[in-house]
Amino acid sequence: METPFSEPQTYMDNFNTSAYYQTYYAPRKGIFLGEWTEFALRNLHETFGPGGVNGDTLIDFGAGPTIYHLLSAAEAFNNIITSDFLEQNRKQLEKWLRKDPDALDWTHIIKFVCELEGNRDNWEKKEETLRRKVTKVLKCDAVAEKPYGPVPMPEADCLISCLCLEAACKDLECFTNALKKLKELLKPGGVNGDTLIDFGAGPTIYHLLSAAEAFNNIITSDFLEQNRKQLEKWLRKDPDALDWTHIIKFVCELEGNRDNWEKKEETLRRKVTKVLKCDAVAEKPYGPVPMPEADCLISCLSLEAACKDLECFTNALKKLKELLKPGGHIVIQGVLNCTFYHVGDKWFSCLSFTKDEVEKAFTEAEYEVIKVKVIPRSDKSGKDITDNDSFFCVHARKPQK
Incomplete structure (x- = not known):
């Protein structure tokens, strides 16, 4: 049976960031630990590793309450703008950035990324690098005419999005339109x-x-x-x-x-x-x-x-x-x-x-x-x-x- 589309208000009223973390990412029990995180993190390491994609500005579109997908990119960009539609997700991101005691704990995943990069013991430095590089936490909306509303956005060298658009878009037409609008946030591409x-x-x-x-x-x-x-x-x-x-x-x-x-x-x-x-x-x-x-x-x-x-x-x-x-x-x-x-x-x-x-x-x-x-x-x-x-x-x- 096809699941009815979850409207934005449903997310605003019912999405619990702690429950999301415990279900999908918590140590020893998160169901995304293993196949998904290894797949995603290895791809991102290959993309942003030595000789890979780099530049001044990276936009992270629809982060949820998570930061793991930005760990490799933190070495490749000077300015990272992360964002999400939900206020509760943005609050969780801000908690992690300011080291609140009740922030979600990503240490196990940070150590895995450092291991991919050949330096597992350097995980605390990796955390601090990412905290320093994230300069803004903004509201975004994949189905709005302007994904960041009236907020002036710099042209980005790269835009990343993980597990977002398939939740925000009702059908393939909506998904295609979202991609078109996100393209407008990027610099004209070329080898440099x-x-x-x-x-x-x-x-x-x-x-x-x-x-x-x-x-x-x-x-x-x-x-x-x-x-x-x-x-x-x-x-x-x-x-x-x-x-x-x-x-x-x-x-x-x-x-x-x-x-x-x-x-x-x-x-x-x-x-x-x-x-x-x-x-x-x-x-x-x-x-x-x-x-x-x-x-x-x-x-x-x-x-x-x-x-x-x-x-x-x-x-x-x-x-x-x-x-x-x-x-x-x-x-x-x-x-x-x-x-x-x-x-x-x-x-x-x-x-x-x-x-x-x-x-x-x-x-x-x-x-x-x-x-x-x-x-x-x-x-x-x-x-x-x-x-x-x-x-x-x-x-x-x-x-x-």
Whole structure:
């Protein structure tokens, strides 16, 4: 028999926070201890652990009277806003935050999370970290037009919700609408972090223009000395440097501010901290140079020129993976079914591969493939200069473990 939907007033009148804790989470008898908590906490540890999701602000939507789901996130965010619809739940959260003697006891779960992180004895420090990071306890409503009413909310880097929406939403339409409204609380998403490695730049900088807004430290590189010299000329504004103004203006137009192109140039110049030699087929792509673990690595029109065959291409991907943090991203853009290209009057070979072969190489190199995009080459002029029939972009991640 289908259970009638519990309306908000039912929760307000009848939801007992202590009974909820004793039934589901209390030591040795809570029915969620074990399967649910281990499932949820391991997922959250993998999500927010080293190399995982992080940022400035996390919104916790519909916490109930619980804090366990925030323990891993406390290491990854500076500002945590927790919230619930029910006043009795919010009061319980506030009790735990101010260490009231009759607050719900989460010690057993905190110790388990610390064990996942490799330091069970550090549980008291974990508690204090979370208490310090939680800056607000707010009322939220999953079915309201504005989930936080008139309260001004910062754009969040991440939003988390556990065991909430399935209780608050009457049907799938309501659930979908709630997800749409929660999406409005988030920043526009994209890959970002501290360090980006640009592998095989050639003499070009255009592929770094959008990344300049997302990373603090960009290391660009190429195999050829003449390419590295061109990059250095552009960085120091030499009069005979290659002129990328037309492309910089196009990128600024994509970002909604074409007139800001000079600022974009200066941002990129400031963010590029090194121009290094790299070698896609060497055992160590940067030789003896010590490299930081990168949040992201990007490579455009490089590996298909450097690699002789698919085995070499796959091996190059494996070596590039070692340059990334666990969970770090790689974005490779290039051409498919291309056998040659010309530079001036010189001819150069290109590794010809298909979309399926590129995807197989990423799988064999043990990446988690997030997105593969292919578009056909519509402009057939210049086929005597280079004979590719399409363009590809692969976005993948190095696994957390």
